[in-house]
Amino acid sequence: MAERILIVEDSTLVTDALAVLFEEAGYTVHSARTVADAVDLGRDRHFDLMLLDLTLPDGSGLDVLDALRRDKKLPRVTLAVTGHTDDDVRRDCLAAGCADVLVKPVPIRDLLRQIERLLA
């Protein structure tokens, strides 16, 4: 069965682009625009990978991780994505359990290679 990716991102423009990418690469894609939606979806079903934007309309992306961890519903792997990263953001994300912190736009070849490696 195809591995499942959850894109948590408030811009539908970015979500649409990533959905095309992941679907073409053979993954099943779901998306959420807010912390609340992402937590609902994450509780509802299992995801292999979550691509998590840090700035969401109703809170920080890391809130999603906290809520899902409490419910023991964490995806296998979480990758944080952000517009601008610095050492503090990086440290917080890694401490919260993200496998890596990526800066948008992530070059697609690198992104697919990294996901493949993380899910292997």
Add this chain to the structure above:
Amino acid sequence: MTMAEGLDSVALRKRLAALEAQAEEAREIIDELKSRDALKTQFLSNISHDLRTPLAAIITHAEILREGMLGDLNPRQRQSVSGIVNGGQQLIDMIDEILTYVRSASDRVSLIRTAFSITEVVDQVKLLNEALSARKRLTIERLDGDDIPPVYADRDKLKHVLGNLIGNAIKFTPDGGRIWIKLARRGEDGDELLVEVGDTGPGIARDHYDLVFREFAQVDSSPSRPHHGTGLGLAIARKLVELHSGRIWVESELGKGSRFFFTVPLNPPRD
């Protein structure tokens, strides 16, 4: 008190009151300007972030096409789509430069100091710029520096300074030119690092030595100027060097080239 003295003191009191009123007015204007400046900074930060998001989507879509994930492209189509990716990436770089400037200009910025090898950072920046310099057949070389002890500074910020200086040299040096990075110790106890980034570009007139480090300043700011950009690269470099209590300056000869210098202390600051 004579009548003349009495008149003088009345006149003095009036003059004093007028001066105080003027000072108060000046303080109000300063406060107003400060709050407008803060608003402008916030606007720049927001707009940069908001411009980045749709651009990221455009670049990802174009990359998907370029990689042939939605079907094969013929060479002309691939060239055209590559143009979208490259143009988009250039815009992202400019927006990031504005964001970096806004951050470096704000009071919130702080240094994260660690001990690191400056020669390694120079070599990394050189490597990052290899494709760009190869396109213009420029040689970039690092001269000396192997005896420089570890620098205690903010690695990312010094990397940014070097990136901006080398990027600038690549941009302005004509095809086939030369760029070099020279590292040396200086100061009485050799406790200061001196970095020189030189090029065989068009050079800068002495009148413009200060102007080039000012934000949004370009020596040629006409719409038809041959080199475009935010005009922030050297202003950011200056801010980041000054955060380290260092100095940055340029020496140049028109028609021959420019040499940009900056210094940073090698050792931790004594508090």
